[in-house]
Amino acid sequence: KVQHSSAIKKKKGRRYCCGYPISIFFIVVNEFCERFSYYGMRAVLVLYFRYFLLWDDDLATSIYHAFVALCYLTPILGAIIADSWLGKFKTIIYLSIVYAIGQVTMAISTIHDITDANRDGTPDNFTFHIALSMLGLILIALGTGGIKPCVAAFGGDQFQEHQSRQLNTFFSVFYLCINAGSLLSTLITPLKSVASTLMVFIAGSGMYVKTDPEGNIMWSVCKCIGFAIKNRFRHRSSSYPKREHWMDWANEKYDKLLIAQIKMVLKVLFLYIPLPMFWTLFDQKGSRWTLQATTMSGDFVSILISTVNPILILTLVPIMDRLIFPLIQKCGLNFSPLKRMTVGMLFAAMAFVSAALVQIEIDKTLPNFPSSSESQLKVVNTYSTTLNVTISPNEHLLIESFGSSADYVTFDHQDITVSLNTNPVITKAFSLIKGGRQTLIIPSDPTVMRDFVLRHGEQWCEFSRKFGFGASYTFLIPSTVFSDDCESITEVEDMKPNSVHMALQIPQYFLITTGEVMFSVTGLQFSYSQAPKNMKSVLQAGWLCTNAVGNIIVLIVAELGKLPKQWAEYLLFASLLVAVSIIFSIMAYFYTYIDPAEIEAQVRKEQGLEPEEMEKETLEMEEKDEDQKNEQGVKQTKI
Numbered sequence: 001k002v003q004h005s006s007a008i009k010k011k012k013g014r015r016y017c018c019g020y021p022i023s024i025f026f027i028v029v030n031e032f033c034e035r036f037s038y039y040g041m042r043a044v045l046v047l048y049f050r051y052f053l054l055w056d057d058d059l060a061t062s063i064y065h066a067f068v069a070l071c072y073l074t075p076i077l078g079a080i081i082a083d084s085w086l087g088k089f090k091t092i093i094y095l096s097i098v099y100a101i102g103q104v105t106m107a108i109s110t111i112h113d114i115t116d117a118n119r120d121g122t123p124d125n126f127t128f129h130i131a132l133s134m135l136g137l138i139l140i141a142l143g144t145g146g147i148k149p150c151v152a153a154f155g156g157d158q159f160q161e162h163q164s165r166q167l168n169t170f171f172s173v174f175y176l177c178i179n180a181g182s183l184l185s186t187l188i189t190p191l192k193s194v195a196s197t198l199m200v201f202i203a204g205s206g207m208y209v210k211t212d213p214e215g216n217i218m219w220s221v222c223k224c225i226g227f228a229i230k231n232r233f234r235h236r237s238s239s240y241p242k243r244e245h246w247m248d249w250a251n252e253k254y255d256k257l258l259i260a261q262i263k264m265v266l267k268v269l270f271l272y273i274p275l276p277m278f279w280t281l282f283d284q285k286g287s288r289w290t291l292q293a294t295t296m297s298g299d300f301v302s303i304l305i306s307t308v309n310p311i312l313i314l315t316l317v318p319i320m321d322r323l324i325f326p327l328i329q330k331c332g333l334n335f336s337p338l339k340r341m342t343v344g345m346l347f348a349a350m351a352f353v354s355a356a357l358v359q360i361e362i363d364k365t366l367p368n369f370p371s372s373s374e375s376q377l378k379v380v381n382t383y384s385t386t387l388n389v390t391i392s393p394n395e396h397l398l399i400e401s402f403g404s405s406a407d408y409v410t411f412d413h414q415d416i417t418v419s420l421n422t423n424p425v426i427t428k429a430f431s432l433i434k435g436g437r438q439t440l441i442i443p444s445d446p447t448v449m450r451d452f453v454l455r456h457g458e459q460w461c462e463f464s465r466k467f468g469f470g471a472s473y474t475f476l477i478p479s480t481v482f483s484d485d486c487e488s489i490t491e492v493e494d495m496k497p498n499s500v501h502m503a504l505q506i507p508q509y510f511l512i513t514t515g516e517v518m519f520s521v522t523g524l525q526f527s528y529s530q531a532p533k534n535m536k537s538v539l540q541a542g543w544l545c546t547n548a549v550g551n552i553i554v555l556i557v558a559e560l561g562k563l564p565k566q567w568a569e570y571l572l573f574a575s576l577l578v579a580v581s582i583i584f585s586i587m588a589y590f591y592t593y594i595d596p597a598e599i600e601a602q603v604r605k606e607q608g609l610e611p612e613e614m615e616k617e618t619l620e621m622e623e624k625d626e627d628q629k630n631e632q633g634v635k636q637t638k639i
């Protein structure tokens, strides 16, 4: 009782601006700085693995997704620490320090001079750099994941029950700050941002509503669930009367309030089961879609593509909040949070259909590579005249001097004989590589052949020509060439440049981001509003966990599911998400929205705890009056 009253008194220190607690400002700025640091580091992580640690594409991608998954699993730890032990405020402070140490460790791991004793520009001890960077990443995952459920829930704690409209706006602004931070991090370096994160958060210290942790809540929850299961099993005979809910089998030993709270949390967690599928699609933006972009053309668009998500979030969130959702409400439609989330899933599925259509366009322009049993050959003629080239048994090519065959010729056998109509006729046998592409160069005159190196220095040729993305060229350099004779160097295009423009990816980005606004922002609000007071961080962590599971599915699919055509894989994911969204909509249909505070009050009443409840209500009424006066800008003078 004493503890409760002190918590209420602390609430009385609230200060407001335009109807919002001022403390919120520090929390959203803190989130902005934190996401700035996180996304800034994440943006270059794969490149660091690939070009500094010299890992191959597969290992770099797998470790990247494993790191992201870890960042969304550690929220459980953060929530346990906050709700059971330190409280949200102290958890954010301590884990931010861990986060900062992680970023510094990571930064040190990138200094190759530390182990580059011979100063040749490459580290001498890769094990040291790998170990240090892994340690750094684990600390960062612990920091960023640990504080994540606490920051959102701590922000929510600053509001009172009658401020549900402001609470929803807070979650939207919170999401805007995440994306403003990530957008800025792609433009400027995120070096000092963790330190700023911590300083901004501490600056607001005197203004926060800090609810005390209520003992080891997670442990009590686990024990209570364990007891209910055991007790149910002990009374499995049909002679025992059934109970309304299986958790009611814990009634004998546990507090009714705790059981009611666990029921609320389990109901929401059950609803979360299908949700990872959304993240499975969403997180492929950073892998499959990025790889898709590498087979497309367009220079500046690559920067646009990496910033399009946060830019769209910054525009779509206000449009949805201020225009679309109120308009739907005006039309008399009940667009409840769970309906919004279902529509968000359908948007993500549409995004993948759009990605499949783009992929089909790309496939039309991609070179036709040989299958594992085929071989391909291109013939380049550097002879002084046009040649008639016969490749056994029945391939005839007419190739002009310093030209090449129009495209690669495909053979389903490896042993070939090439004949040239020179005088005398030259015939030579070759054995081609299975599943490979090769070029046969007919020399101008093998006796006068000499090496020529394209280089800067005494003898060099400068090409001002711009090479297309994805193209491959062969340069034919006559044996007589000199530095003032660059014109005589001929270029043969082996592989055409990518021709499908990256701008075609914009519709899929637009669709997935619309899905994100409907799904993610709503999910964040829903997780907060449906959680009992002492389990807000736990439910936030459960919500973030759906993201971790989604990333683990990407990892498994990347390793196992290899469909022959990429567009087919996109369509498979889209269909899976449609199926999952149908299941989710059925589950959502049976879900009844609750007011956790009301249920808790009712249970307390049933337990005969009215006096305390009344005291709380009286205090809250007083507080509400005071807050309303504050909101209206009325200055109160205490006599």
Ligand SMILES: N[C@@H](Cc1ccc(O)cc1)C(=O)NCC(=O)O
Binding pocket: 035, 039, 175, 178, 179, 182, 183, 306, 307, 309, 310, 313, 516
């Ligand atoms: N929209 C994402 C952030 C984001 C930014 C840039 C990208 O290229 C991808 C994703 C978001 O808001 N995520 C939620 C979070 O808490 O980080």
